[in-house]
Amino acid sequence: MINYFQLQFKMLNRQLIDFGLALLIAYIVIPCVFVLLSSYLFSKTAFAGYVYILIAWSFISKLNEKARNDFLKSIFDKQKYFKLRIIENLIFATPFILFAIYKQEILIALILITSPLFLVVFNFNTRLNFTVPTPFGKKPFEFTVGFRNTFFVFPFAYLLAFIAVKVSNFNLGIFAILVIGLICCSYYSKIENEYYVWNFSLSPKEFLLKKIKIALFNFTLLVIPAITLLSIFFFDQVDFIIGSILLCYAYLVMVIYAKYVSFPNDKNLTHGIIVASTFIFPPIILIVIPFFYFQSIKRLNTILE
Incomplete structure (x- = not known):
């Protein structure tokens, strides 16, 4: 040992x-x-x-x-x-x-x-001895696999949103949204086989855009119960709700780009530190996203083109 x-x-x-x-x-x-x-x-x-x-x-x-x-x-x-x-x-x-x-x-x-x-x-x-049903398709795999491994988190997050309304604690409701966002971001930590990426037959830009569209749609699908509840009872703070959703969108985009920066290898220590720093100081995500984007495009060029 x-x-x-x-x-x-x-x-x-x-x-x-x-x-x-x-x-x-x-x-x-x-x-x-x-x-x-x-x-x-x-x-x-x-x-x-x-x-x-x-x-x-x-x-x-x-x-x-x-x-x-x-x-x-x-x-x-x-x-x-x-x-x-x-x-x-x-x-x-x-x-x-x-x-x-x-x-x-x-x-x-x-x-x-x-x-x-x-x-x-x-x-x-x-x-698990049974297959957990998901509202997602089989392709791409991230949300299907990730949801089945973390499905128990979502009732907890929805319960937090309900408690937030019950005790008039808006911040707790925002926290529930961020929990869902963080869980969805974790789905992109798994690296798929190189052949699976090549099989898309898309340019690097098209491939990343497709991934992002699916990620944002699926995240929105999962967070709708929480944001609907909060929007009804905290309507005067709907701008903060929208802001938290946009923040989660930004993190999803970042982790998707980060996933393919070193593809087909796992993210190295440097990239891990950069990603972690954005959670502690969110404004730097505006710099990290384009940095990861160009790096991932460069990496995917060797596979998709």
Whole structure:
């Protein structure tokens, strides 16, 4: 197990060097940037703690990829696998936990400490013996597969919207919309086979546009119950509802472009840091979207043309 973490550490160092950062500088700058962005987030919204949890979970969820965990299970016995995955999750959660403690957000810190443990258990034991119906077609696959893995989140989000109306808490309703948006964004973390992309027989621009149209339509379909409820009871704040929807649209566009920046390989550490920074400081998404767009077009040119 120690050898596994040593290997992961060496791979991380190699990625930092490939990015052009000296290791000493990287291990000083990255924590400083994390603290600055975290401080900015907590200074701008009362719901920073909830957003913080979602960001931490988004990092941890990257460790739940089925093929990766199946490989680990083939190497380690059940007990060692559990220990390894718990340690991994806690390593990813530790910066968020420490900052939450610094901000005296004890409840947030406790959630961040305990949730990685439950995420490991859930990932290890969950097996669906039935096919969950979806309102989406089979192509492309992202929403169909993603919805079946996260269908239980949507009743929770709709319940939050209902509670928001019940207690006249508009911010809670906006949070429900953002939860749905974040879940939909997570659907584009899975990289498909190169042949599947080539099979579209479209230009890179047409391919990305098709993906975006489907993503925006499907997200809208899922969020309609929440925005309808909020629009009826908070009509005077419909502009904020529209703004939250547009923000989710922007993030969906960004993650679609980000998915194909390194295709058919997974996103590297650099791209992951860039995406994560947009969740902490949303305005930079206006720069990130065109950057990822041109990079993804360049990458897809080698496959589609």
